[in-house]
Amino acid sequence: xxxxxxxxxxxxxxxxxxxxxxxxxxxxxxxxxxxxxxxxxxxxxxxxxxxxxxxxxxxxxxxxxxxxxxxxxxxxxxxxxxxxxxxxxxxxxxxxxxxxxxxxxxxxxxxxxxxxxxxxxxxxxxxxxxxxxxxxxxxxxxxxxxxxxxxxxxxxxxxxxxxxxxxxxxxxxxxxxxxxxxxxxxxxxxxxxxxxxxxxxxxxxxxxxxxxxxxxxxxxxxxxxxxxxxxxxxxxxxxxxxxxxxxxxxxxxxxxxxxxxxxxxxxxxxxxxxxxxxxxxxxxxxxxxxxxxxxxxxxxxxxxxx
Numbered sequence: 599x600x601x602x603x604x605x606x607x608x609x610x611x612x613x614x615x616x617x618x619x620x621x622x623x624x625x626x627x628x629x630x631x632x633x634x635x636x637x638x639x640x641x642x643x644x645x646x647x648x649x650x651x652x653x654x655x656x657x658x659x660x661x662x663x664x665x666x667x668x669x670x671x672x673x674x675x676x677x678x679x680x681x682x683x684x685x686x687x688x689x690x691x692x693x694x695x696x697x698x699x700x701x702x703x704x705x706x707x708x709x710x711x712x713x714x715x716x717x718x719x720x721x722x723x724x725x726x727x728x729x730x731x732x733x734x735x736x737x738x739x740x741x742x743x744x745x746x747x748x749x750x751x752x753x754x755x756x757x758x759x760x761x762x763x764x765x766x767x768x769x770x771x772x773x774x775x776x777x778x779x780x781x782x783x784x785x786x787x788x789x790x791x792x793x794x795x796x797x798x799x800x801x802x803x804x805x806x807x808x809x810x811x812x813x814x815x816x817x818x819x820x821x822x823x824x825x826x827x828x829x830x831x832x833x834x835x836x837x838x839x840x841x842x843x844x845x846x847x848x849x850x851x852x853x854x855x856x857x858x859x860x861x862x863x864x865x866x867x868x869x870x871x872x873x874x875x876x877x878x879x880x881x882x883x884x885x886x887x888x889x890x891x892x893x894x895x896x897x898x899x900x901x902x903x904x
Contacts, residue, residue: 611840621761622761631676641678668689674893678697678700704749712741721760741772782807783810783819793839794839800845804851845872847875874895
């Protein structure tokens with residue numbers, strides 16, 4: 599695997615990491631149609647845990663099969679595939695070495711009333727399955743946020759010692775935030791910064807809106823305003839990730855039309871984001887439509903589509 603200068607530059611940002619961890623970050627960055635560009639598109643399929651099988655897969659029944667998602671990620675030329683333990687185990691032998699995988703090691707479900715997640719897999723599982731990274735969700739603002747951060751600290755240290763990368767889903771939610779607050783610009787930037795401070799190599803957050811949620815932050819944003827366009831908001835979140843010295847990707851969120859999603863991707867690209875991590879917007883479509891959408895996203899990140 600010959601590294602590009604861009605990937606070498608990105609690896610230089612992770613000054614404390616061992617060669618194994620850097621090699622796994624490089625594997626993700628060098629994979630697929632975006633390999634070597636510093637941009638990424640990742641397929642996450644943890645929605646069955648979060649929302650239930652029918653809500654996740656009934657719109658495209660082929661997606662009930664774990665092998666479907668491996669093939670979709672591979673055939674679309676994506677950088678990596680992320681899923682909980684059982685999904686990866688179901689295709690581990692068939693697709694060994696075919697695409698970098700990320701083991702999601704904690705999960706929630708729609709039957710819970712608490713803003714928390716259970717640890718459902720281990721670093722040993724990730725090594726056994728040949729994964730390049732572990733993935734972990736924290737909920738800044740939750741009543742359980744500090745316990746989640748402490749769990750992440752321990753798992754991240756173990757993963758790094760074993761030469762794995764760490765991907766953090768940083769999703770603000772809890773009693774002090776309404777739905778608007780969960781994706782407000784100041785909250786998204788704060789959540790991304792927290793993930794960087796905890797030691798994430800790759801940070802996943804939701805696309806920010808123009809809202810400012812924290813009263814304490816409003817004066818700061820009045821004095822140092824962010825331009826009222828999507829690209830500027832993405833650039834602000836990137837800046838919050840150590841001035842762009844940490845990789846940050848943005849979720850696709852709830853199902854939306856292709857035009858809306860591609861406009862969002864154009865803004866991420868223009869704002870210097872490292873890419874997208876898109877689940878339902880891909881696998882709930884037919885395979886043909888999903889491959890078309892993912893291909894269009896990749897073309898935007900490659901600078902081939904205006």
